[in-house]
Amino acid sequence: MSIDDKTAAHVAKLARIKVEEDALPALAQEFNNILGFIEQLNEVDVEGVEPMVSVTPMRLKRRADEVTDGGMPERILANAPDAREGFFAVPKVVE
């Protein structure tokens, strides 16, 4: 699989990262390098080997169903560029 400029632009758009037109070839090349490395990994035979998700044997940590957090709207909104009447205020988004 090879990434062209158009695909690189699409990926950048999905990630909401602005990439100038003239920076696209370099970005596409970086993607290709990464994918090339992954293709190399694909050559390893992992038939019958369980995927490793953690280097230490650990069970997913659980919490009890208790309300222990919240009740701090002013802190939640503290970094909002715009907040009104307890809400985040954002440029209009309508379907």
Added chain:
Amino acid sequence: MLDLTFEPPKPKVIQGAQSDWELVIGLEVHAQVSSKAKLFSGASTAFGAEPNSNVAFVDSAMPGMLPVINEFCVAQAVRTGLGLKAEINLTSAFDRKNYFYPDLPQGYQISQLYHPIVGEGEVLVEMGPGVARLVRIERIHLEQDAGKSIHDMDPAMSFVDLNRTGVALMEIVSRPDIRGPEEAAAYVVKLRQILRYLGTCDGNMQNGNLRADVNVSICQPGAYERYQETQDFSHLGTRCEIKNMNSMRFIQQAIEHEARRQIAIVEGGGKVDQETRLYDPDKGETRSMRSKEEAHDYRYFPCPDLLPLEIEQGWVDDIAADLPELPDAKKARLMELGLTDYDASVLTAEKEDADYFEEVAAGRDAKLSANWVINELFGRLKQDEKSTAESPITAAQLGGIVDLIKAETISGKIAKDLFEIVYTEGGDPAQVVEERGMKQVTDTGAIEAALDEIIAANPAQVEKAKVNPKLAGWFVGQVMKATGGKANPKAVNQLVAQKLNG
């Protein structure tokens, strides 16, 4: 176990300009898990709180915050799976579904694409006595709900409330086994009923706690059967997904409109595009959500913040041992007590109704108890817009009334008066009957005296009744009137027949 034999319902057929068309429907139901705290944070799930007050830093996606799973939400998903006779996956895992929207501060939803917690199950959807569709469930996965955007508070801005952000949802995905708008609505009704019995979702559609995405496609008669034989989707038409519906009526309308739209396209020589659409109930049409199309590239990948979710068979078994009796089993049991299919369906629609009925019927005539619960109590509660839980008359009181009817202490007619008294004023039914002299007159002497008086006063009627026995009813009515409705109708009928023939 249950021995339910049923025929599948006929698929809905829509006549196009050129040929007949059938519908193929699958649903994705999003059910909010009933829990106190959110799926990955300790913030409250309570509805209607001040904006952004039920939000933890995890929910607002502050850098460095990590999700920790609420074990009860996992148990609720397992409980739901067991209730739908589904396989429970002892190992499941969470993935990130990436998209940008103002009410999704993380920029991704934590969901379970590759390894859901619940696998294949089934829901029996009854469409009438002996007619039912067995809808296959493909999977149920746990995921986070998004926040809420409010668009009508300011002309230029949208307002975002993150209180719902991170609340646990179960996405319940059906196979395309549903064949018409009514079936689709009935499926959601049944699913909602099961969830409410299980206590895993309150089913409140108005608050958005239960909402459905509906996949609709059309096909020529016969094509669907070929799909079922082969499970090969190429026999079916291209589907469109209608998003986010929270009413049974809209679900039906949207399916009907969408099917007709697709038929018009195909018969016009066109092709249906696979896309996401929204139903507009005011205009009665579905329209494309073009903005969703590009965002459809969700770039799922395993969530690096969460280890796989491993649960133990013993834990699942404990939950299974604790399951309540579910609607199908309860209904079958009530029918074994002698209730009709209809009565048993009405009584089991809500668990609290069934519980109330069972308390009334305990040790009593089931059919008579059902009549009183359904016809009198439910009718009266409906008038007052009250739920069964709010009933001013307890199951014990209503049971008392049923006892008095059964013992022939009061007549059916007087029983209705008694019901009204106990409903509005309260009190022990037996005592009310005693105090207010409502006892049925079974003393034939008193009834005979009243009848003799009426016969003596109406010789012309007597002559007519001798020719036409149907007129005997008039004498029965007069005796009932004379005794204030308290005469035993059986005794009156007998005496009237005797006297007129004698």
